[in-house]
Amino acid sequence: MAAALLALALGGCAPVIQFRSQDKAGTNEPAPPTEMITEQLITVERQQHQDVANQGLDELLVPNPAPYAIGSGDVLSIVVWDHPELAGTAVNASPGAPDPSGANAAPPGFVVDHLGRIQFPLIGLVPVEGLTEEEARAVLTKKLSRYLAGPNVTLRVQSYRSKRVYIDGEVKAPGLQAINDIPMTLVEALNRAGGLLPTADQSRIVLERSQQRYRVNLRDLVQKGINPGLVMLKPGDVVRVQSRDESKIFVSGEVITPKALTMHDGRLTLNEALGESGGISPLSGDARQVYVVRKTSGRTRVFRLDAREASSLALAEAFELQPKDIVYVAATPLANWNRNLSLLIPGALTSAVSATTRP
Structure with missing residues (x-):
């Protein structure tokens, strides 16, 4: 019987994993369809990413900024x-007793x-x-x-005191920056804040203006030949440089070293994620079932790669991951059978192997 079970496990076909999720009420939702990673899928995903990255960018680019306009408080x-x-003279001093410290005195x-x-x-x-x-x-x-x-x-x-922007996040000196006669571009503001820290993600800079939020990818701008110095800030803008730790990829399943990976300025391919995790485990990993689970607005998407095909390396290198993606490598049927049997009958696999090899 043990030998028959072992032969059945070795010869069976690999089942495809079904990913299910639960809604807020706790009921199971239908499993999201699995999308095979192909050249056509990569082309569509890349185009959608470019459309999102370029959204509203024209509103930020100002080739010829206007001269500084005097404002209240200057x-x-x-x-x-x-x-x-x-x-x-200093006509803005408040009436009454003078300030001995001079902290509130204006020039x-x-x-x-x-x-x-x-x-x-x-x-x-x-x-x-x-x-x-x-x-x-x-x-x-x-x-x-x-x-x-x-x-x-x-x-x-x-003294320039009427117009300010606020710089926050992964910069050396976060805080308020006064706008003066030098045009306050995004690059100028970051330099005044001491520059980016090594932990800064240059691909995820958020600019908030009134009720609008813009995402600026400095790396993408440079690759497209667009000067980041043309991104003009306005009074009241809030710029936040996000950390690379906020853009991690999680690799789990049958890989040599499951871990959380940090993206390289907003870019990490499926091939790089598997490589930095040591690759698929040769003992228990099923190369036919490499999954990428991605949570988007309103739904969960599941991508699958068959790493046994000749073109799989090129597809994995071209497939770019997004922050919070989960890369999961499924186990082979034999590995699953071994684990289940070991839970039920400890030592059963050793007995089955001995039975098949006994003269």
Whole structure:
């Protein structure tokens, strides 16, 4: 009987695994269909990935950024030559007792109030919010010309305090970054934050603007010949550089070393995942049943590769994994039979092998 069971296990066909899931009520849902990994499937998956990566990217690319516009809270330095009596002072100090520490003191100059105006001698309140330095200088010159003959005005932003972006995640110095006269591109903001840490995932940079969320893949932009310096930030933007640890692939089943793998800047192929796990176990792994389980919005997808075919290596190298994918290698029928029998009758496999080899 033991010999017959062993022969049946060795000659049987490998069953295909059926992956089932449960809904919130705990009832079993129908098993998702298994999709064979083919060249056609890889082409479709690659195109869908490109469409998602490029979604909304045109809104972020600004080849010719506009000059800095003065905003509420900025401090302006204004000099009217030959009229030192019109020099600005720290006009934004709160009334009352002075601050001995000086922590809240602003540099001397003309502070743009919450309505976008400055208080200037002779001419009173002057709206400057939304104007460039050149435009604000022209407005002041025109108004002063009513009281002064040929006024020579110099105006510049002394302290940039109205526009900021926030950098978070895997950078050396996360925090607020003030937008100044240098255009605040994504690359500029990352450099001001000290650059990316070694744990940063350059393929998963999230930019949140108002109610919109954009995913920026720096590696993909460079490969397409798009300058990342064209990605322009706006005031209030939040940039988060995600960690590589958030983009892991899980390899389990009949491989030499089951483990969680970190993607290489957003890229890891099925072939690389199997290779970094030591490959399929020659003793118990079924090369006909290499699965990739992927949770997408609304459903679970299951991909299958038959690694015995001649083209399987090329297909595995071309099939790119996504974060949180699970690579699973099924066991051979003999391995399953051995494990089940060992649970029921310890030592039964040794007896069966001895029975078949006994003279």
